[in-house]
Amino acid sequence: MAAREIDPRAPEPPYRQIAADLIAEIERGDLAPGRPLPSEKELTERYGVARNTAxxxxxxxxxxxxxxxxxxxxxxxxxxxxxxxQGDT
Structure with missing residues (x-):
């Protein structure tokens, strides 16, 4: 799972850029239902951001x-x- 670069000068805040990247991974099936996401610590390392951003x-x-x-x-x-x-009926 290659992370895209976070552009701190972009109009979209870094946390939204990360969220968009993770959404794309979910939609592609790289992150399947029931599977864990990277931890906050892993996201900070992967994207080079602060923990609050992750x-x-x-x-x-x-x-x-x-x-x-x-x-x-x-x-x-x-x-x-x-x-x-339809629920579970």
Missing amino acids: RSALALLRDRGLIFTVSGRGSYVTDRSDSDG
Whole structure:
């Protein structure tokens, strides 16, 4: 999973650039449902950003329902295949 360069001069904030990169990985299937995302520490190293920037990127994905976080364990890709609105009846 090659990270794209973060452009600190771009109009889009770095955390949104990271989120866009992770969304692309999810959509390509590089990050499959149920699989863990890189940790905040790994994201800081991968993109050369502060931990709060990595945390904000993950928060954006969580707010959009693309990932869920388990305290002390990490963040995982949400399985959206069963979100057809029909429930488990």
